[in-house]
Amino acid sequence: MKTHGTRAVLAALRSLAAEDKERLTTAKDRLARAQEELTAAQNMFDSASTRAEVSQRVADGAEELLPDDARPQGDARPPDDVPEPPFAPQAGPRTAPGRTGRTLAQEIIAFLRDQERGMYRREISAHLAAVRPDIRLSGLGPELTELVRAGALTRVERGVYGVPRSAGDGDS
Numbered sequence: 001m002k003t004h005g006t007r008a009v010l011a012a013l014r015s016l017a018a019e020d021k022e023r024l025t026t027a028k029d030r031l032a033r034a035q036e037e038l039t040a041a042q043n044m045f046d047s048a049s050t051r052a053e054v055s056q057r058v059a060d061g062a063e064e065l066l067p068d069d070a071r072p073q074g075d076a077r078p079p080d081d082v083p084e085p086p087f088a089p090q091a092g093p094r095t096a097p098g099r100t101g102r103t104l105a106q107e108i109i110a111f112l113r114d115q116e117r118g119m120y121r122r123e124i125s126a127h128l129a130a131v132r133p134d135i136r137l138s139g140l141g142p143e144l145t146e147l148v149r150a151g152a153l154t155r156v157e158r159g160v161y162g163v164p165r166s167a168g169d170g171d172s
Helices: 002-065 104-113 121-131 137-150
Strands: 154-157 160-162
Touching (some): 104 121, 104 137, 104 160, 121 137, 121 160
């Protein structure tokens, strides 16, 4: 009888050990994913910091080109007659408030708003590379997808994007 009871306890202990081993494997996988996400977040922060610094330097340099009487006094904000982009994403590192210069989303929307037709992703990428070399284009695909989901852009066809036209934009 004692042998049978001992075997039952041993079987239960082995079962618990197997469950614990599985939990350990799951925890290791989750920790690895969290470390990857932390690294990605750090890289995004570093990129945003660099972009903000470059944008501020460009803005300061542009301000120096203005005559003294045309320079903004005190808080250097754009004039009220500059229209805001129609789309302001809710949150996230790419759109953090208080940043100088345009975000990736704002650059994309501003470029596409001025176009007569939908633009290919490679055209958008080439434009961004020309006007904002400080922006990492690795985030272009996810940003385009996010803007389409939010309704700020339309996917005209595969790889072609445009700004949705409101009812007031059409011909009467």
